[in-house]
Amino acid sequence: MKRGLTWRVAAMWVGSVAVAVVFLAPLLWAVAGSFREEAAIFRLDASSLWDVDTWTLSNYADGWRRAALGPALLVSVAQVALIVGGGLIVNALAAYAFARMTFRGRDGLFAAVVMLIILPVEVIAVPMFFTARDLGLTGEFGAAMAGLTLPFMAKAFNIYFLRQHFLALPVQLEEAAAMDGAGVWTQFWRVALPSVKPALATVVVLDVLTHWGDFLWPLMIGTRESTRTVQIGLANLFTQPPVQWGDILACAVMATLPVLLMFRWLQRYIVATQVQTGIK
Amino acid sequence: MTAWQRDFAKRAPWFLLPALGLLAVFVIWPLGRALWWSVSDADLLAPERARWMGLGNYSDLLTDPRFRRAFFNTALFAVLIVPLQTAAALGLALWVNRPERAWRWLRVVFFLPVVVSLPVLAVVWSLLYQPEQAGETGLVNAALGIFGIEGQAWLRDPQLALPALAAMSIWQGVGLQMMVFLAGLQGVPREQLEAAQIDGAGAWRRLVHVVLPSLRNTLVFVVTVTTILAFRLFVQPYLMTRGGPEDRTLSLVQYIYEATFLNLELGRACAAAVLFLTWVGLLTWMQRMFFGEEKS
Numbered sequence: 300m301k302r303g304l305t306w307r308v309a310a311m312w313v314g315s316v317a318v319a320v321v322f323l324a325p326l327l328w329a330v331a332g333s334f335r336e337e338a339a340i341f342r343l344d345a346s347s348l349w350d351v352d353t354w355t356l357s358n359y360a361d362g363w364r365r366a367a368l369g370p371a372l373l374v375s376v377a378q379v380a381l382i383v384g385g386g387l388i389v390n391a392l393a394a395y396a397f398a399r400m401t402f403r404g405r406d407g408l409f410a411a412v413v414m415l416i417i418l419p420v421e422v423i424a425v426p427m428f429f430t431a432r433d434l435g436l437t438g439e440f441g442a443a444m445a446g447l448t449l450p451f452m453a454k455a456f457n458i459y460f461l462r463q464h465f466l467a468l469p470v471q472l473e474e475a476a477a478m479d480g481a482g483v484w485t486q487f488w489r490v491a492l493p494s495v496k497p498a499l500a501t502v503v504v505l506d507v508l509t510h511w512g513d514f515l516w517p518l519m520i521g522t523r524e525s526t527r528t529v530q531i532g533l534a535n536l537f538t539q540p541p542v543q544w545g546d547i548l549a550c551a552v553m554a555t556l557p558v559l560l561m562f563r564w565l566q567r568y569i570v571a572t573q574v575q576t577g578i579k
Numbered sequence: 580m581t582a583w584q585r586d587f588a589k590r591a592p593w594f595l596l597p598a599l600g601l602l603a604v605f606v607i608w609p610l611g612r613a614l615w616w617s618v619s620d621a622d623l624l625a626p627e628r629a630r631w632m633g634l635g636n637y638s639d640l641l642t643d644p645r646f647r648r649a650f651f652n653t654a655l656f657a658v659l660i661v662p663l664q665t666a667a668a669l670g671l672a673l674w675v676n677r678p679e680r681a682w683r684w685l686r687v688v689f690f691l692p693v694v695v696s697l698p699v700l701a702v703v704w705s706l707l708y709q710p711e712q713a714g715e716t717g718l719v720n721a722a723l724g725i726f727g728i729e730g731q732a733w734l735r736d737p738q739l740a741l742p743a744l745a746a747m748s749i750w751q752g753v754g755l756q757m758m759v760f761l762a763g764l765q766g767v768p769r770e771q772l773e774a775a776q777i778d779g780a781g782a783w784r785r786l787v788h789v790v791l792p793s794l795r796n797t798l799v800f801v802v803t804v805t806t807i808l809a810f811r812l813f814v815q816p817y818l819m820t821r822g823g824p825e826d827r828t829l830s831l832v833q834y835i836y837e838a839t840f841l842n843l844e845l846g847r848a849c850a851a852a853v854l855f856l857t858w859v860g861l862l863t864w865m866q867r868m869f870f871g872e873e874k875s
Contacts, residue, residue: 319688329703341715393598400591421832422852426609453601483590512696514814530698537702551699
C-alpha cells in the first residue's frame with residue numbers, strides 16, 4: 300500500500316514537471332534569446348548556451364531605440380490605466396443603479412445591456428473608427444488618447460458582473476448608513492463599493508489582461524508615432540526589415556515586464572472563487 | 580416604497596448616464612451605422628455619401644470565394660480549439676485542484692502565457708515554429724526531433740498553418756479557462772463526493788456523476804466564451820502568416836480589416852461584420868439551447 304502511494308506521488312511529480320516544461324520552455328527560450336547574439340539565438344545545444352561570449356545586452360538597447368519603446372510604454376500604461384480606472388467608476392455606478400434602484404424600464408434596460416456582452420468588438424470596430432474620427436478623437440496626442448480609451452470604458456460584462464456582487468450584499472448595510480444620515484453617494488462610495496473589493500479586483504485583472512494585449516484598435520486608430528502602443532511598436536519591429544530576432548525578443552520581454560509587475564502587485568486580490576458569482 | 584427607496588430611485592439617471600452614454604455613443608451608434616452601411620454602397624473615403632443598395636453586399640459576400648474561405652478557416656479554428664481547450668482546461672484544473680501549497684506554483688506556470696500578451700506570443704511563436712534552415716531550427720522542431728519526429732515548415736505549409744496557430748492559441752489561453760474551472764470546482768458538493776467514494780465509485784465515475792453535473796453552468800460559460808474568442812481570431816494569423824499560405828489562415832476579422840482599409844469597401848466590410856455577428860449570436864443561442872443553462 301505504502302509503496303503504491305509513493306509510486307503515485309512520483310508519477311504525479313514527473314507528469315507535473317513535464318507539463319510545466321511545455322508551458323515554460325517557449326517563454327524561457329525567448330528570454331534566453333533576448334540576451335544572445337543574433338547568430339547564437341537558434342543554437343540549442345547546452346554548450347553554446349553557457350558560452351559567455353555569445354551573451355549580450357545590446358539587443359535591449361537596440362530594441363528600445365528601434366521600437367521607440369520609451370514613449371510606447373508610456374502610451375500603453377496610460378491607455379490601460381485610463382480604460383481600467385475610468386471603466387471601474389462608470390461600470391460600478393451603473394451596476395449599483397441596476398442592483399439597488401427601482402425605476403421604470405429598469406429590467407428592460409438591463410436586459411439590453413446584457414445582450415451586448417456577446418457583441419465582439421471587431422463587428423463595430425470599423426464604424427467605431429468613424430465615430431471616433433467624427434468626434435475629433437484621432438488628432439493630436441490628447442485627442443488620440445481619448446480615442447484609444449473612451450470607447451472601451453463602459454463594458455456590458457463588467458456592469459453585469461458587478462451588479463451580481465452588489466445584489467449579494469445585504470441591503471441592511473446601506474440602510475444602516477442611511478439611518479446615520481449618509482446620502483446616496485456616500486452609501487455607494489463608502490459602504491457598497493468597499494464591500495465588493497474582490498469583485499473590483501477581478502474586473503481590474505481581466506481588463507488589464509485584455510487591454511494590454513489590444514491590437515486591432517490601436518492598429519486602426521493609433522497611426523501617429525506619438526500614440527503608438529507597445530504592441531504596435533513590437534509588431535512594426537517584427538514586420539519591417541531588417542528583421543533582428545534579438546531586438547524583437549528583447550522588445551517582447553520589455554513589453555511583458557509591466558504587466559508581470561502589475562500582476563505581482565495584484566496577486567493578493569486574485570481569488571479564484573470570485574469568478575464564480577459572475578457565471579451563476 | 581419607503582422614502583429611502585424613492586430618494587434612491589431619483590438618483591438612478593446620474594448613476595446610469597456615464598456608462599449608458601458611452602455605450603450609446605461607442606457601441607449602439609456604430610452598430611446602427613454598421614447595419615446601415617451593410618445595405619449601402621459606402622466606401623471608406625466618403626461614408627456620408629452612402630446610398631441604399633439593398634442586399635447586394637450580402638449576395639456578393641456569399642459568392643466571394645475569399646470570404647467563404649475566411650469563414651471556413653475561422654469556423655475550423657473554433658472546431659479545433661473549443662473542445663480541445665475546454666477539455667485541457669478541465670483536465671489541468673482537476674490536476675492542480677489540491678489543497679497543498681506546492682500545487683500553486685503549477686497554477687502560476689499554466690497561467691503565465693495568459694499574462695504575456697497575444698501579440699508578444701505571436702511574435703515569439705513565429706520563431707518557435709521556424710523550419711530548419713542553414714542549420715538553424717525553431718524550438719518546436721528541435722523538441723520533436725528528440726522524439727524522432729521530422730521537422731515541418733509549420734507556418735508555410737497550407738495543411739499545417741491553421742492547426743499550428745490553433746495549438747499555440749490553446750497553449751496561450753488554457754490557463755485562464757483553467758482558473759474559471761478551478762472557481763467552479765469550489766462549488767462541487769463535498770458530501771456527495773465522499774458519499775460516492777464510500778459507495779466505491781472510482782475517480783472516473785465521481786467525475787461523470789458528481790463533478791461534471793455541478794460544473795454545468797461553468798461549462799456553458801467556458802464553451803460560450805471560447806467560441807466567441809475563437810471567432811475573433813486576428814492577431815495570430817495577421818502577425819504570423821499574414822493570412823497565408825494560400826489564404827489558409829485568412830480569418831473573418833482580417834477579411835473585414837482588409838475590405839475596409841485596403842479595398843476601401845466599407846459596405847462590404849460592414850456586411851461581413853453583420854454576418855459575423857449573426858453567426859456568433861446564433862451559435863451562442865444554440866449552445867444555450869443544447870446545454871440548457873440551469874437556473875440556480
